Amino acid sequence: MNSKGGTLLPFILTQHKDNTMSDATYAGAIIMEVNGRDVEIISLKPQTTTGRKPVKTMNRQGRVMGYADGITEHKLSATAAIPIDGTEIDWGNITRAKITIYPINKEDKRVSYLDCFSTEISEQYEADNEARIDIELIALHKIVE
Template identity: 50%
Template sequence: MALEEYVGAIVLEVDGQEVEVVDLSITSKTGRKLVKSMNRTGRAKGFAAGVAEIELSATVVVPLGGDLDWEAIEGAKLTIYPPGAGGRRESYLDCFTTEVGDKYGVDNEARRDLKLNALRKVIE
């Protein structure tokens, strides 16, 4: 059985400074909503299109060179790099923070939990 390669590094870029991401969760909402109507079948008949949303939950390590102003992040770029040279990068552009939390542990470095929204997703 051959070895498989998986997705590589994930980097958050804020004002040209790269921040290492430890954990990332991505939620995409389509914006579609169920349209209920009063009909004899007693069930919905369709949906309405809405505005799509991209929500990111990231845990980042605090850089030794100085902590960033995490609450003021606007226009950041989060990129998921493929392994090797053969894959395509997945980037989330125009990210901004909506929530910031601190996390400390006995065996781990100081970390920040960030909730971000992205305005668009690009496959490069």
């Protein structure tokens, strides 16, 4: 809320290489490769944890004076439509999968998460939409190509 009682909404500006500004960056297709089979991802929420921790030392100021580097971890929350073509995917035993986010713009680079493995799965059914599955994954590598 701002001082006048209205709600503040986030506004994203992206500056491109030719110094033009656009309102947002859009993702194209998101594809997960599992055992040589491509699965289209409906939504993907990547979360990177840096692993940095504050170092608390005895000092007169009584505050943190630095940090220690840690191990970076990439957690992914993906939602996919359950395929109806008859082939079954063992969602709980996904290992060494690859998830690639393809950009709409030719100038932008695609982002790939490699060696993904599943940690949690949950199914979702709605009357109006197709059956979906929510997958929690951890990726060992993130590559910007």
